[in-house]
Amino acid sequence: MIDEEERAIYTGDHCLSCTSCMANCPVMAAAKDYRGPKLVAPAHGRMHFAEDDTELSLDFCSNCKSCDRACPSGVAVSTLNMLQRGEYYRKHPHPQRDDMLAHAERMAKLVNALPLGTTFANLGMKIGKNLGVFDSLGIAGERDMPAYASSTFAQEFRKIKQPSSDKKVVFYPGCSINYNEPHIGVAFVKVMNANGYEVLLDEAFNCCGSPLVVTGYLDEAHEHAENNVERILYWKRQGIPVVACCTSCSLMLRKEYEELFGEETMKEAGENVYDAFEFLEMLDGEGKFNTKLAPVNERFIYHVPCHLKAAGIGTPVVSIFRHLPGAKVELADAGCCGMSGNYGFKKDKYEISMKIGEKLFSRIKAANADDVICDCPTCRMQIKHGTQTEPCHPIEILAKAYQ
Ligand code: SF4
Ligand code: SF4
The missing domain is CATH 1.20.1050.140 (Glutathione S-transferase Yfyf (Class Pi); Chain A, domain 2)
Structure with a gap:
């Protein structure tokens, strides 16, 4: 085991109550009932691990990790929230909706094991949406569920x-x-x-x-x-x-x-x-990146996913795209998209999710770029939903340039 003092669970003790996490939490700005990362994670979290007590507004946290990046004391705020959530569900039943959202891999394996499974599943999801089935299960009826590809x-x-x-x-x-x-x-x-x-x-x-x-x-x-x-x-x-x-x-x-x-x-x-x-x-840093790339001549707007920011590795897409002849990359720089994995699929979180994404949607629409790029699949779904554009993964652009 990692040294006890280094473990995320103990970092709550380093909280200075500076409220930087609260100022940077996109959910707190969009949902008035969320008490915010400082109260839910380090403050209440430590009490929670000591007694059988749960702060119910924990349900609002999307695990976007903006709080972790904002904390000057290295408190693993979002992880404390997820540990508390896990503890809560050890003692309480999961909603059926969460069972579906959590086990997408299980469903995909099942669908792919059946003859014409993906075709029928895609059709079923469209019909289910129109009949309001997802909505009745607690999944936002406004969303399209991601379609299965015909082959894996x-x-x-x-x-x-x-x-x-x-x-x-x-x-x-x-x-x-x-x-x-x-x-x-x-x-x-x-x-x-x-x-x-x-x-x-x-x-x-x-x-x-x-x-x-x-x-x-x-x-x-x-x-x-x-x-x-x-x-x-x-x-x-x-x-x-x-x-x-x-x-x-x-x-x-x-x-x-x-x-x-x-x-x-x-x-x-x-x-x-x-x-x-x-x-x-x-590879580029070692002079080993292949720069024989065909001209692209496009203007891209790039939404940097929160989870890439949380990795602390900068924006490598921007530095690689500098080698693409004719490519111009603009950073959207408009905060969290609001989707946060399966968070925006939840019926009761849909409005919050869309409210968080408003700034990004306006920014993308105003930029009127040739293409929107983003390396996270659920951010791309949210951008498509909020802007009616067709975002793609930057690796697709790069692959096309290698002829
Ligand atoms: S992970 Fe995101 S939503 Fe959760 S408390 Fe931190 S900033 Fe707020
Ligand atoms: S940013 Fe860090 S130190 Fe400041 S209140 Fe939040 S958890 Fe505590």
């Missing part, structure tokens, strides 16, 4: 003929790329091949556990963490890094496991996990 990334991956190389990375697709947007994973393989890397896929990985953590299924998330950490360490022993294109997956693998569960192996595994553009930026 794993299936697409097997069809790709890659040049073999001594330089290898393991790609962690996560549920969204594997089941909904496999083309993003295909684009990643193309980019890595263009940079002299062979991409491996390890199908023993499972969902990173982020949807489980935010809905309070902490023990299940722990099981996912143990499996994934074992896989990451297996690759680490062979000197092969694990790379992800989804910023919430990569944050979970590299940082949140350790913060939530405090095991030394999680810290060790986290050191072998990279975000895709972070990895490319490292």
